[in-house]
Amino acid sequence: MPQLRQIHTSQPSTSSAIDRSVPDFPVAAVDDESHYFASNEPPEYLDELVKEAQCFVDEHKSKGNKVVLVTSGGTTVPLENNTVRFIDNFSAGTRGATSAEYFLEEGYAVIFLHREFSLLPYSRHYSHTTNCFLDYMAEGKDGSLVIADKYRDEMHQVWKKYNEARDKNLLLLLPFTTVNQYLFSLRAIAQVMDTLGTSALLYLAAAVSDFFIPVSRMPEHKIQAQDHMEGGKLVVNLDPVPKFLRRLVDNWAPGAMITSFKLETDKDLLLRKCTQSLERYHHQLVIGNLLQTRKKEVVFVTNTKQQWYRLKDGDGENKEIESLIIPAVIQQHDEYIKNHA
Ligand code: PMT
Numbered sequence: 594m595p596q597l598r599q600i601h602t603s604q605p606s607t608s609s610a611i612d613r614s615v616p617d618f619p620v621a622a623v624d625d626e627s628h629y630f631a632s633n634e635p636p637e638y639l640d641e642l643v644k645e646a647q648c649f650v651d652e653h654k655s656k657g658n659k660v661v662l663v664t665s666g667g668t669t670v671p672l673e674n675n676t677v678r679f680i681d682n683f684s685a686g687t688r689g690a691t692s693a694e695y696f697l698e699e700g701y702a703v704i705f706l707h708r709e710f711s712l713l714p715y716s717r718h719y720s721h722t723t724n725c726f727l728d729y730m731a732e733g734k735d736g737s738l739v740i741a742d743k744y745r746d747e748m749h750q751v752w753k754k755y756n757e758a759r760d761k762n763l764l765l766l767l768p769f770t771t772v773n774q775y776l777f778s779l780r781a782i783a784q785v786m787d788t789l790g791t792s793a794l795l796y797l798a799a800a801v802s803d804f805f806i807p808v809s810r811m812p813e814h815k816i817q818a819q820d821h822m823e824g825g826k827l828v829v830n831l832d833p834v835p836k837f838l839r840r841l842v843d844n845w846a847p848g849a850m851i852t853s854f855k856l857e858t859d860k861d862l863l864l865r866k867c868t869q870s871l872e873r874y875h876h877q878l879v880i881g882n883l884l885q886t887r888k889k890e891v892v893f894v895t896n897t898k899q900q901w902y903r904l905k906d907g908d909g910e911n912k913e914i915e916s917l918i919i920p921a922v923i924q925q926h927d928e929y930i931k932n933h934a
Pocket of ligand 1: 666683684685686687688689797798799800801802803834835836837838839852853854855856882887
């Protein structure tokens with residue numbers, strides 16, 4: 594029998610995945626900020642989330658630890674208040690979950706603001722694979738259920754790191770699903786992180802929706818075809834999501850080092866878009882990546898230089914690009930702390 598190819602249905606066709614011909618939106622001004630946060634409702638759990646973040650930050654501040662906020666996964670845009678349909682994007686949270694592990698290994702305390710049910714640090718090794726989790730199990734000599742031989746050593750290493758992070762309370766998991774939840778949470782957590790001054794690092798790897806439906810126009814119930822059809826088509830009217838990165842840099846966490854990501858599909862655009870992003874938002878570092886090669890190479894763009902980080906041909910399949918990214922980000926964070934002492 595010929596070997597069957599592993600089929601992956603979650604990857605879009607990369608030749609047409611994202612249309613970047615749409616011009617960039619303007620940077621969010623103070624007015625846009627007030628308008629957005631006044632006219633859209635905060636998630637009902639926001640106070641609780643802030644309390645958890647505050648406790649975590651206070652604990653690690655008193656221990657002198659550096660704290661990183663990692664955002665991860667894609668935001669959704671609900672089309673109805675009682676949500677049956679929503680717009681989503683491709684991100685599974687691989688970059689964020691993997692990066693969080695490397696930050697933990699380097700002694701950072703990590704607030705992991707992630708899309709609920711996307712990849713998580715440590716469990717990512719087993720949760721979203723094509724294996725069923727039961728495939729990792731086997732029957733031991735005494736008839737009890739044990740971990741299968743071929744997975745045991747690696748799983749033991751992952752388990753030890755996970756337990757260490759848990760025992761030292763180094764990892765705080767905070768979820769979001771919609772773009773509105775994400776924006777309210779990002780603002781609140783950034784403001785909490787600001788109390789850490791330069792020891793705070795923001796690492797924004799989430800794929801944030803560019804368009805949304807404001808709460809004032811959101812239907813309460815499932816859209817009925819006859820109510821929204823125009824000429825036989827469903828017409829959805831979306832507003833641009835304000836680009837809040839500048840507000841983050843200027844007002845929400847002005848002391849922190851801020852790293853954003855820039856995703857493109859056209860390699861000829863990537864460097865220009867990264868530079869533009871730095872010019873527009875005035876933060877410290879943009880990490881550029883292409884959808885097609887994001888797991889193998891990235892480019893760091895700062896005010897003074899551009900540097901590529903690439904996996905080499907000889908690197909085994911277990912080597913992850915984040916093992917190059919995180920030490921380089923940390924080096925910049927250390928310099929940032931020194932320069933702002
Ligand atoms: O999850 P994976 O499959 O591993 O994929 C990882 C990734 C490709 C999603 C990740 O590496 C990445 O590039 N994330 C950023 C994608 C993105 O949202 O790019 P953007 O061009 O829409 O936004 C650029 C930056 O602006 C982002 O850092 C975002 O935090 C910020 N932004 C976006 C929207 C918004 N309203 N306000 C913002 O400040």
